Amino acid sequence: MAVGQVKQRQPDPCAFVIFGVTGDLAHRLVIPALYNLAATNLLPDKLCVVGIARKGMSNAELTDSLFKGLRQFATRPVDDAIARHLLQCVTCIEADPKDPDSFDAMREHLDRLEAARQTGGNRLFYLATPPNAFLPISKELGRTGMLAENGPWRRLVVEKPFGTDLASARALNGELLDLVEEHQIYRIDHYLGKETVQNILVLRFANGMFEPIWNRNHIDHVQITVEEKLGVGHRGSFYDATGALRDMVPNHLFQLLSLVAMEPPIRFDAHSVRSEKADVLAAIQTQSEQEALRNSVRGQYCGGKIGDTEIEDYRKTRDVRPDSTTETYAALKLTIDNWRWAGVPFYLRTGKALTAKRTEIAIKFKQAPFAMFRDTAVDRLSQNYLVISTEPTESITLQFNTKVPGPTVNIDGVEMTFRYRDYFKAEPSTGYETLIHDCMIGDNILFQRADGVEAGWQAVQPFLDAWKRAGVTGLEIYRAGSEGPEQANALLSRDGRSWRKPG
Missing domain, CATH: 3.40.50.720 (NAD(P)-binding Rossmann-like Domain)
Incomplete structure (x- = not known):
């Protein structure tokens, strides 16, 4: 062994x-x-x-x-x-x-x-x-x-989805907990069955090189991206009543965020890990409706082409209302009010009918001082990212700067990439194997607890309320097969930042 x-x-x-x-x-x-x-x-x-x-x-x-x-x-x-x-x-x-x-x-x-x-x-x-x-x-x-x-x-x-907003999630938790104990409920999220997602805890807490720099002193910001090429397809009725925010953010994206941002648990067991995850979700700053509008972008796709496939307008999809204001794309800027992450923005985005299928966490480290290279041919340094990807390839990539071979000092950005399929000869899986096995053995470390579910909905509720009140105002239209609404770039550019381009 x-x-x-x-x-x-x-x-x-x-x-x-x-x-x-x-x-x-x-x-x-x-x-x-x-x-x-x-x-x-x-x-x-x-x-x-x-x-x-x-x-x-x-x-x-x-x-x-x-x-x-x-x-x-x-x-x-x-x-x-x-x-x-x-x-x-x-x-x-x-x-x-x-x-x-x-x-x-x-x-x-x-x-x-x-x-x-x-x-x-x-x-x-x-x-x-x-x-x-x-x-x-x-x-x-x-x-x-x-x-x-x-x-x-x-x-x-x-x-999932466990509830449709904070009130319904609280009500569902309350009624289920009248029937069973918390330890009997397994709120399943197949994203947590992916090997790379589970590896976040190991990457952070089993390697002495990462945890000391995993804080506001060294990290500039964090991007979490979950993009899909497919449109809504035959799920029009469900999706039009749900939308991208409800469908993806309180569960999938917040599970990724909580693993990246949580404090070290005192031991690797379900109670300790789930408590830290719930605590960091509860620390997400609750925004006013005005702040929520400023710190979000919502979009809806119109007809376009992805590869050889024609995608019709979202509003022409079967069982979708012709005047629907349901978002198929959502981007948010969040902050976490605790000592580790004060001042570090977390940018989240998810959408359908986009140019590529991609799921990744990109951790951007602060820029190194440039002073010592002022008298060289170097006019900029490549950005330092740690990228944890589950789609299209399960991998972990570190981007850093190195000298280009030659007599003068030229610096270029390079990557070191670990791919699961190269190192471990694991069989392809559905993502449910680990979760179902854990259900059978009674290990709920990878499952959400009631307080974690409610903390997630607490954070997104202002966006739901603001978007509902705004109606069609502020709903950006983007073409199927594109990278999403252009306004999502402005969410970062006004902070002097930009979304990481896939590479």
Whole structure:
């Protein structure tokens, strides 16, 4: 075993219960992730997969559907023997929270199934459903006693978005915590399943060269970028009611921000890490509506071309209102009111139908003094960045200055890049494998806690309120296939800064 390597813990026997099993999320991500865990011997020896569907479906029909989905969406070649072993235990139950009797029947079915499969009564309930189903399903699970921990463990996995604003997030947290304990809730964010994202903690706290300079004395600013090439596609109804800010910032981007900005936890456990993440999100300065308008840009794409693909106007997308003011692009300037980050701006941007798919954190270090090079041919120094990227390549790049070979002093910027695929021969993954395994072993270090969720919504609420009040005013139109609205550049240029160009 390599230095620093910890043996993987084997999960307890359990029933893996998937609500929304016929949907896209289950077929595209959850089942392929379970397959990858099975292929690496990280599933329990005794496991039963139970699919919950609102319309009747036989066990054989569900198994066939999941097998076809696995062949289509698997991230590695499918071994039929492994797939059959995983899916042979699949059963389908018809249940709908509008029909309480169906949940009573479901409880009895699970009791019989667990007794036959000897899973010990442990249950993992995965809500791969639209957000409006989270609470009705949870209430029925609570009413029937299926969430009660009387020996065997019971866990509830909830997808994003968790609420639509601060008030709804608080309400949802309150109602769920009336049904289960905090340690039973796993608010899942697939971004935290990416190896490079998890590596931020190791990069910061396991290397003595970084943490001493990880503060306002040495860092000029931080940029967090999550860009997508795809348009809204068939998600018009959901997206028009949600928008880029709600869809991406309180969850994905704030999880990245919290890992970059948090204080060192006293130990590497769920309570300590999640407490530090929640504290730094709570330290984000709450802006007035006027400040929020000044420190943000929102945009909406119009028709354009990305590669060979024509993208129609957002407002012409199916199920999108023709006069919609929903943003498909959002850029924010935030500050954190604590000792480490005082005066260091954090610039966040995310959008759809852009020129490239890219996810990165760019940490810009302060410029070195230029005085000693004044009498040389050097007229400027290259900027010093530490760039942590998950798309298009999982990598960490350090940009620094060096002398160009030759008799005179010429300086140029160079890069040192570490790529996961070059050093570690890891199989491609969905990003859900680590998270699902952690759910099964009861490790919620990578999952949001209630106070962290609410702190995130607290920070974005002024932007939601200001944009709603502004209506169409201030909504910038950008062409699909571009880098986004030009006004996003002004957000940084007025501070004497600029967005990092991909390189």
